[in-house]
Amino acid sequence: MKNYIEDSARTASNTYFTEKVTSSEVKDTFETFAATGETLDNQKRRLFYGKGENLPDDTVENFSIENLNGNIVHAIYGLCTEAGEISEAFLKAAKTGKFDEVNLKEEAGDLLWYLAMLFRELDTDFSEVSATNINKLKARFPDKFTQKDAYNRDLATEREILES
Numbered sequence: 001m002k003n004y005i006e007d008s009a010r011t012a013s014n015t016y017f018t019e020k021v022t023s024s025e026v027k028d029t030f031e032t033f034a035a036t037g038e039t040l041d042n043q044k045r046r047l048f049y050g051k052g053e054n055l056p057d058d059t060v061e062n063f064s065i066e067n068l069n070g071n072i073v074h075a076i077y078g079l080c081t082e083a084g085e086i087s088e089a090f091l092k093a094a095k096t097g098k099f100d101e102v103n104l105k106e107e108a109g110d111l112l113w114y115l116a117m118l119f120r121e122l123d124t125d126f127s128e129v130s131a132t133n134i135n136k137l138k139a140r141f142p143d144k145f146t147q148k149d150a151y152n153r154d155l156a157t158e159r160e161i162l163e164s
Contacts, residue, residue: 004126015147033084038079044078075114083111086108086111088118091103
């Protein structure tokens with residue numbers, strides 16, 4: 001993972017275009033995302049921990065989670081809910097001017113836990129996924145991150161790397 005962290009820096013944008021979004025736009029979006037995370041967390045508690053009462057059948061055409069791999073569904077719910085909690089940390093930092101790094105590390109650990117659950121079900125691991133991701137990013141950004149390369153992606157080449 002340490003190599004992945006170092007390799008990922010090569011393909012990260014080092015530019016921060018704060019003039020491209022308004023503060024109210026960012027605030028509203030992250031508040032919505034955090035609220036959605038809370039909604040998903042409540043669903044996750046009912047779906048995977050049995051919390052609450054049974055609800056009436058509400059069949060939606062062409063949509064069902066009943067036959068999906070429950071561990072993958074749980075992992076996806078968990079990743080989304082933890083991302084919602086990271087959104088809450090962002091909102092707090094925007095108000096206080098400082099990130100709670102202890103909280104961020106805790107939430108990152110929770111994200112890793114749900115990724116581990118997902119990887120178990122996909123019969124893969126952190127090393128394989130991180131190596132594939134870095135190879136894809138090296139194809140996208142041959143030397144380093146550039147805005148041009150970010151906008152002009154060769155999706156066919158990237159897919160080949162992901163499938164190999």
